[in-house]
Amino acid sequence: MADEVSRRKFLTAGIGVISGTIIVGLGGAAMVSIAAPAITNKQQGKWVSAGNIAELPPGQFSQVNLTYDAKDGWMDGKFKMLAYVKVEGENISAFSATCSHLGCNVNYDESTGGFKCPCHTGMYDKNGKNVSGPPPHPLKKLEAKIEDGKLMVNTLPKEA
Amino acid sequence: MFGKIIDLLEERFTFKKSLQEDVFEHKVPNKLNFTFCFGGLTFLMFLLLVATGIAMLFFYVPTVDHAFTSVEYITFDLPMGNVIRGVHHWSANGIIVFICLHMLRVVVYGAYKNPREFHWISGVLLFAVTLGFGFTGYLLPWDQKAYWATNVGVLMPKGVPFIGDHIVSFLMGGSNIGALTLSRFFALHIAVLPLITAVFLLAHFLMIRRTGVARPL
Amino acid sequence: MQDDVSAPENGDTEKQMIFFPNFLFLEAIAAIIVFAGIVALAVFIPMAMGDPADPSASAFKPKPEWYFMSAFYLLKLCPSSIEIVPTIIGPAVGGALLMLMPFIDKHPERSPKKRPIAMILTAVITVSVVGLTVAGIYLD
């Protein structure tokens, strides 16, 4: 009688362990592959031309569309982003237009000379600093340099 | 002919009898009014969504460079395509309306109380899954509205302490909304969420069959 | 049998009906009306398409679906310092409370007339969600 009970227990435990192994193994493998792109699929910085220096109005922000090729998961994708650049003699400032709040693209705001987000009316000043509204951080700065009369911008924001 | 086949099957499996006893011939209270239809109407919406969703699955391509064009094809070129997509769209809105009405009815009649607590819980989970359907489905046409609404929505968990950024990149499948975001939203929308729905729906139905509908007051 | 739970509770002579075909017929009528409505909407309001997604578009202001509007508008109303409340804490706590409701409100009384607190709460929540949704759609 006691034998019968322990035998039953053993078999039950065996079934539990075996099916558990299969489920955890399979599920774990699937979860790893599903979660992996969060770490592996990071965008690469590219140097992209934002136009000829001669054509950019000096001392003023211009809105530029940056287009570049990069890998996105399995595909060689075309990426686009919006940026604001300003050349003032030696000084170049370049910002990604992505609002630090929830990622809308900000607009240049004539009246303040800064930037305004259409989504929840976040405001930034001319240095990209968040001055009012929901945005928790400044606009991200982009690396920029002048090469052969062209303004080159790196698409990956500097970690501030 | 069909009758014969059915008789043969019945003789062997007695399925008619069990269907009759278990599905069709149970008793429900006599005084049920139209508010008791909302659950059934929610289910109708679900069936319409499944049917039109499967139809569109024959044409839709979940890639960044073809999603938009394939939806355009469904919408403008495919015979009946606009109606199929329209029914999917309106049922998706309708299902939310009917879920809310169904829930309100259950609350007003106190029908979530003992012994029906778990019907309610499975129902709330189904509602959450339905919102998940809405969120993942919105991205699939890959138009401006889809992209920017998802952009805002997917960044919301950013505020979660410590792991916020990781949740966001997990949802996006990388550091940007792109090819992998679209493909994972697609997988969730057409495989993962429907499966979860099926499981909870079955539980929801089996439980209400066991306890019966709460008698109107 | 199983059906006893929904049978008359105090032995009065309330009648019951059979699910099929009696109740299902009512459902079928409701279903055909709703189905006709959905198809009519689909036929008379043809689906359109916006422009293809463009991450470099300047100033595209997304509008969420109406059923996310109440939460979205609440997010807008809240000062940004407590933004975590409408985006995360609110939905999490709200969802948990909603789910656990049968275990919070355990009193067996079911009649709406004898549950004033529950009914007032339901009305307040319903009205504020509807109000936020409408406000979000028209004021935003």
Ligand code: FES
């Ligand atoms: S996304 Fe810019 S203020 Fe919210």
